[in-house]
Amino acid sequence: MERRNFIVYTIGLLLTVLLVGCEDEKANRSFEEDKEENNIPIEPIPGGSITGAIYSAPAGMFNPIFHDDPYEANILSFTHESLVSQNERLEYVPQLAKSWELNDNQTELTLHLQEGVKWHDGEEFTASDVVFTYQAIADPDYINAGGIRTAFVKPLLGYDEYVNGETDELKGVVAKGNYIVTFKFADPIINPLYFASSPIIPEHIFKDIPIDDMPNAEASLLPGNVIGTGPFQLADMVEGEEYTLKRHDEYWQGTPYLEQIVWRVVAKPVIASLLENGEIDFIGNPDGISPTDYETINKLENIGIIEQPDFGYELLGFKHHHQTEEDVEKGVLNPDNWQPNKKLSDPKVRQAIAYGIDREKLINELLNGHGELLNSPIAKQSWAYDESVTESYTFDLEKAKDILQSLGYVDTNDDGFREDPDGNAWVLNFDYPTGNKIREQTAPLIVQMLEDIGIKVELRKPKEMFTLIQELTNDNNDLDLYLLGWNLTSSDPDPSSFWETMASYNFSRWNNPESDELLNQARKTPEAFSQDYRASIYRKWQKLYSEDLPAFILYAQNSLWAYNNRLQGVQPIPFSMYNNTHLWWVSEMK
Template identity: 55%
Template sequence: MLNKKFWYLLVVLTLFAFLLVACNSDEGGDDPDDEDEQEQQDDNNEDENNEEEEEEEGPVSGGELVGAMDTAPDGIFNPIFYSEAYEANILDFTHESLAGQNDNLEFIPQLAEDWEANDDQTELTMYLREGVTWHDGEEFNAEDVIYTYTAIASPGYTEAGGIRTTFVQPLVGYEEFSSGEADTFEGVEMVDEYTVKFHFAEPNVNPVYYASYPIIPEHVFGDIPIEEQPSHPATLDAGEVIGTGPFKFTEMVEREEYVLTRHDDYWQGTPYLESIKWDIVDQSVITSLLESGDIDFVADPNGVPAADYEMVDGYENVEMIEQTDFGYQLMGFKMNYRTAEDAEAGTINPDNWVENPDVADQKVRQAIAYAINRQGMVEGLLRGRGSVINAPIAQQFWAYTDEVPQYEYSTEEAEALLDEAGYVDVNDDGFRENPDGEEWVLDLEYPTGNKIREDSAPVIKDDLEKVGIKVELRNPREMSAYSNDIIFNDSEEALDGLDLYLIGWSLGSGDPDPTGLWNIEAQYNISRWNNPESDELINKALQTPDAFDQEFRTQTYQEWQELFATDLPAVILYAQNKIYAYNERLNGVDPLPMGFINDPHLWWVEDAQ
């Protein structure tokens, strides 16, 4: 009993002492335990303040980014004349269109803040933004839009190397104006300073697409004859190229580096980054430069090589994005050549084309398709990061179908077709002769820059020689010289009898219409494929009112893709997954399905000075 009372009293006294200390603490007593508690409270307050600061942290202004390209731009920095993806890496920062696109490939306002079409979609009215300035401080307005489309439609444009006539051909008066029969182009009309109306010759299924080409400044180019524009400083020289985009093209050391500086008066707000620099480096060292931080990002057109994916994915300072390519790599058949006179004049006249007998037989082209182990390329060269496709429409489009001839790898099928076409080995040297018993050698050419494409060439040679087709690989050339010849200087003499070529296409995202690449008179129809049924189907898919029904267009494009895969002006080799990589210091990256560069004015770096 005594012990119980003792312990009860002890507990009470202890509790009283605790309450006394607590009261003294509330009153600011100087008990040593009070100092520890105060330090703890201060630490808690500091942690809370740090958390609030972290929550408040956001984009900061300043800093430079360094991107890497494995091939130098050809040097044409004018949207209506450029021809390759490396130049687009500059122009995507400097120039803009009336309408852009979102993740779902829907058109969204850009330099035009709104638009409306009439009931039958023969007219499209675009309402332009006010307050947009060009890089030189001049104001953007309707005159710039009128000028851009008039320039593309003008006589002499294609002769000067222009290849964007797809965007003006559907407009009223194009034929008359481009041929010189009319003095004015009726297809675009200036309603007022900030309103433009596009007039289409026929009801148009996708008018915004045709009204969404990048705009160039009238006050810069208006007095320059169209034939002089490709060689003018406003097209070629850093500091002279003028756009409305978030960055200005300000400096370059040709074939080494290209510098973009922010446009402080950009209409969507001053970009966070001070500058973006493109370095031209060999593809073999890009990954090591990413790891060291000497470059900040690698994106289009080639991205990170598939063979380096695992290595780069292990870099602690690098983020990666992988998505399906909005395009494909192909091996084309040079089915026809232009005459030297037509090539020199920039004329595309199928009536004058000279057939290439070495690849003229459809069975031969099909045999070659069977002979190439494309799945082997995907698994070996791409490390599985890609896919074999058989139709030349982007897989992301509703119009794409793979229900076409597949040409799965089969030496037996290839040999049977070659035998049927009369290509047999008559002298027992291991290689087939043509039906006349003459030596049959196919010349294959390809550009430098894309390592996987370079590695594809000898694989193709080996595959074709397994079925008795002798192939000569030409020495690869830099892309600018290569593309100039096969696209613009494609006479038999200039190409020295070229039969096969390798190239990759980054496709337009506005519409699946293949006119720009495969229409008979398209400049980019490098094969010079002359199949009237192809053009009939391409045109049919755009003919309203039927074409207002997407199911109709889908069916028509499926028929066209089957025709393409049967007649085979080119073998679609593979669609390589795009693998983008960027340093974790970079924020605001939000790629679109068709490319890495999207809203670069919102990009920012954490270590900006």
């Protein structure tokens, strides 16, 4: 069975979006108004330093093809770059590649690279670095060494032969001189630029290091040894406490204005006071500020807040089927052997549960209103999202009760809880993970809501995320409900990695042939080269999903990033405030 590291952060199945500003007058003020009122210089001033806050220390892996920690990503966002990036509309735009072209059937993507780009150590960036990076990710030993980014290479021509050791040539990435590289795909690809978006590592640093040893190399771990092309370099660190980035003077887009960026590991309870007194200048990915701190921080005159919908969602999962013990032991997914979960097998029961959950209450009480209702497992910012075709499941206590009553789920012994239509006790087992306070608070609220419509729920002791994911993967056969959060990527709205029958993350064991057929149609070329065509298919799929309900989408929590008004040039994009950071500058020096 395929196992994947579960990472709650980033990055991100994505989509098209406009920034959502803060909801109050202060947050909607323009920087130009603030500059005029506070005599802030209009033109950038070179020099100065800023301090960012993170709530947990990076695990210590600063090689972008091996890292799996969101706090490492905070640093790597400034130190390393990809061939392409995304703009505020989530369109792919040039980065280390300046232009590209596709062949007619989208099996070849040729990129023309920026010339004169220098690595932090002064060596020149070339197409050989690109080929080397993708060969490393496709290497037979990459996964065993801890790598998790094989999604970037699996569709490439010759990947299977390369990863199986049948050849030492990866046909799917080819350099043509120093400044042209071609990606060749085994089949036509809908979103080829996504596969060109992996961060690039330097061949001259790693070429003599076996893949097995790469994660432990000094070039992956130590300040001054970590080499990228980004505007800043990891220069120093006090492990677990502070991480210092110094500007890359030969940065290809121009010398950054800031001299350095310092990351400090701080505790959440002191964030507001540190922002107020100027000890820290910004809080960005992955956590931002807590919704419970919003009102306090929003009152600070020296602090601006960026608020926009997150690319992800919280869900209440319904176990449709369980695997057989034999298949679990073999480590195989075989839907033909899946056993229906009779306690939740009727879609109308799942719909009744959805009507019985007050999602607005969850958003207001747990997120202080800083969240969005979703009626589909596609990000709301996406061109593919269309709630007009879905059931909204607006909270309706009486409707939920009526549905259950009509199905024969009635309280026959006057204990306040419904028995099933055969008169047997009906108890739903509910598991959820630790590590996220809002999620931990969500679980008991849902239990109370379900008890209000007469459903008895056994809320079990929360488990470590890794443990719960293992149990969901291997099927704890008495599990009925589960609570999780999924993060979506910014590349494509395709939900199949979570909801296709054979998807590793299909923990509900949803087996709906019509769903699989629609998901396949949305990827089938050449029709799927048309976004309008794909949107029409995804509308049908979202309608089906909302009726059959493999899970009930609760909400998307808004991202809340805060920064001191002395920091200028911030141009957030939908999934991050780290954009064109070489243009950041400070209006007053510390």
